[in-house]
Amino acid sequence: MMETAPLFDVIARGPEGGAAYWLKTEDGYRIRMGHWPAPSDARGTVFLLCGRTEYIEKYGPAAVEFAARGYGMLAIDWRGQGLADRVLPKDPMKGHVGGILDYQLDLKAVIAAAKELGLPEPFHFVGHSMGGAIGLRHIMTPGHVFASAAFSAPMWGIKAPAPLHPFRILLAQLFGDSFMAESFAPGMTDETYVYRSSFNENRLTRDPAMWSWLISQAAAEPALTIGGATIHWVAESLLECEALSALPSPDLPCYCALGGEEKIVHTPAVHDRMARWPNAAFDVMPGSEHEIMMEVPATRTKFYDRCAEMFDAAGGRDAGVRAESA
Template sequence: MERAPFYEQIARGPEGGAAYWLTARDGVRIRFGHWPSPPQPRGTVFLLCGRTEYVEKYGPAAADFAARGYAMLAIDWRGQGLADRILPDAPEKGHVGGLQDYQWDLHAVIDAADELGLPQPYFLLGHSMGGAIGLRAIEHQNHRFAAAAFSAPMWGIKAPALLHPFRILLAQLLGDSFLAEAYPPGMNGTTYVYRDSFLTNRLTRDPEMWAWLIEQAAKHPELTLAGPTIHWVAESLLECEALASLPSPDLPCYCGLGAEEKIVHCPAVHDRMNRWPKGRLDLIPGAEHELMMEIPTTRARFYDGCAALFDAAGGLEARDKLTAESA
C-alpha cells in the first residue's frame, strides 16, 4: 500500500487525512482516503460515493462523523477521481466494464482498512451509485458490515416515460453496440458543476456547497468526470434490475431520500425500503439529491439518522444509556 496524493487544502475535513493507492484483484489501480479516528472511536464508516465523485468531496462528512464518534474513509472508484480511467483515450467519460467490477475495489479497501487497523465495527454508507455497489456488497453472506445507510441510492435509473417499459431491452441492445462509448442524449464532456447553474442544479439547495464544488473542480480538474457512456448507463440499468429481484438483507438500514429527488428513480427506493424489515426510509422535505451537500439542517438530520443506526447496531446505544445511569 503506497501513499497517494491527497488534496487536504480543498477537502475541509479533519486534520491529518491521508490517501493511498490500492490495486484491485483485476489489476486496476484505485485510491482511497481516510481521516484520523476521533477519541474513543465507535467504528469506521465506509463512504461509497457516487459516480463522478472523489475522496476530497467528503472531507466535511468525515468531520460530521468524527463529531459523532466515527472514523470515515472514502473511495475513488475505478474510472473516476485519481483512480485508473477505463477509457485512456477519453478519460473524461464515465465508463466501467460492469457495475459488479466495483466490488473488486471495495474488497481492496476492506483489506486496506484491516491492514491499517481502522476502528471496528465497520458500517456502510452508500450514496447514489454507491448505493447500488453497497447493496450488492451486503447481499453476500460474508460481508463485513454491522449496518448499512444510504443516501439517494441508485436502485433504479430514471428513463423517459415512453422508453421506461423498454429500458432493459435497450440496455441489452445498445450497451455493447458501436454506440457503447458515446454519450447518451443530453450528456457531454463537461463536468456537471460547469454544465449547470446553482439555480437549475439537481444536487443541492446550499449555495455555499455549490460554490465549493466549483472551487474543487477549478483547483483540481483531474478529479472531475463528465457524462457517462451509453455502456455505463446500460450496465447500471441491468444491475439495478438484478438487484431489484433480490430480497432485502437481514441487516439494520437507514435510507435518506430528498423529497425533491430528481436523479435516481424514487419508486425503486420506496419499493426496496417497503420490503426491508429492518430498514427505515427518511423522506426529507425540500432536499435534493446530495443530502451530505445540502443545507445545514438537512445534513444534520441525515448524519444524526446514520449515527443513530450505527450506535444501535454497534451496541453503543445501550452502553451509553448504562453509562449515563451509573454517572
C-alpha cells in the same frame, strides 16, 4: 506497505490527520482510498461509498461530521473517476466501466486495506447514489464485513424519460454492447456537471454555499472531475438495478434518506426496496435534491444524526453518549 497517494486537504476540509493510499485491485486497476481518523475512543469506521463522478475530497465535511459522532471515515475513488485509473484512457472524461460488478473488486481492495491499517471496527457504510447500488450488492453476498448500512438517494433504479421507461431494459440489452457503447449517453458531454449547470437549475443541492464549494473544488483540482456517462455505463447500471430489485433485502440494520425533490434516481425503486426491508428506517427529506450530504445544514445534520444513531445501536454502543460537538 501501501503506497501513499495525494490527498488535497485544502479543498477537502476534512479532519486533521487525513491520509490517502493507492490500492491495486485484483484485476490490475489502481484506485485511491482516503481515510480520516476517529477520536481516540472510536466507535467504528464508516465507509463512504460515493456516487458516479465523485471523489474522496468531496466528503471531507462528512468525515468531520462522523468524527464528531465518534467515527472514523474512509472514502473511495472508484475506477474511472477521481484520481483512480480511468477505464478509457484515451477518453478520460467519459464515465465508463467494463462491467458493473467490477466495482465490487474496488470495494474488496478497500476492505482489505482497512483491515491492514487496523481501522476501528465495527465497519458501517453510507452508500450514495451509485455507491448505494454497489453497497447493496455487497451486503447481499455472504460473509460481508458490515454491521449496518445507510443510504443517500441510492441508485436502485435509474430515471429514464417517461416514454422510454417501460423499454429501458430492452434498450440496455440492445445498445449496451453495441458499436455505440463507448459513446456518451444522450445529453451527456465531457464537461463536468457543476460547469454545465447553474445553481438555479442544478439537481444536486439547494445550498448555494455547497454549490459554490463544489465549483471551487473542480477549479482547483480538475484532474478529479469526469463528465457524463457512456451508453455502456448506463446499460450496465440499468441491468444491475433490475437484478437487485429481484432479490430480498438483507438482514441488516438499514437507514435510507431520499430527497423530496429527487430528480436523478428512480424514486419508486427506492420506496419499493424500503417497503421490503424489515425494521429499516426511511426518511424523505422535504425540499431536498439528490445529494443529502450537500444539502442545507438542517438536512445534513438530520442525516448524520440518523446514521450515527443506527451505527451506535448496531455496534452495541450507547447512542446517548456522543461527542459534545455532535
